[in-house]
Amino acid sequence: DIQMTQSPSSLSASVGDRVTITCRASQSISNYLNWYQWKPGKAPELLIYAASSLQSGVPSRFSGTGSGTDFTLTISGLQPEDFATYYCQRSNSSPFTFGPGTKVEIK
């Protein structure tokens, strides 16, 4: 099975910062990569699908890039509501493996 890794596992940032999270697949998955945001006690939220397409209703400060094995999620201008855990997920075929997550904390 294709394995997904993320880096860093956690980071501290301030409101207004630009934050970049990296996701890597153990083999090429083309653009079959999604990003989700999770907050405790809430439903996970789809942010980006197909590596770079912004889900309807998601603020434009979220963006995704990448193809093949290396992908990034960027938050341009971190807002208080963005402190959460972010997961990447491969989506070309089952199992739809998630990365281990990146927790974004307040500095």
Add this chain to the structure above:
Amino acid sequence: QAQLVESGGGLVKPGGSLRLSCATSGFTFVDYYMSWIRLTPGKGLEWVSYLSSSGSVTHYADSVKDRFTISRDNAKNSVYLQMNSLRDEDTAVYYCARRGVIGGVIFFDYWGQGTLVTVSS
């Protein structure tokens, strides 16, 4: 706006069984594949299973294959997860999610709030 509400979680002993339910509204249920995904403190998010819109096609993660069964009732707009032979490592918050697809890219665009399953003696 799509809404999904899970129920049926609880405390169960190893080897026991539990049936989770997910009631949906706000979208045409019969048009969508549905999935179950779980969140554990140690492993994060793990896709568990999906089911086609008709119910004829199912897929499972290796970790639950032959123990869990996904099903749906399109008349009730509901999806279910029958969990048998439960193990400690099945302890998690279980989410149901709607599966979307655009250009061959599969994603989970609506999720419920989750239901907690604790497997412990």
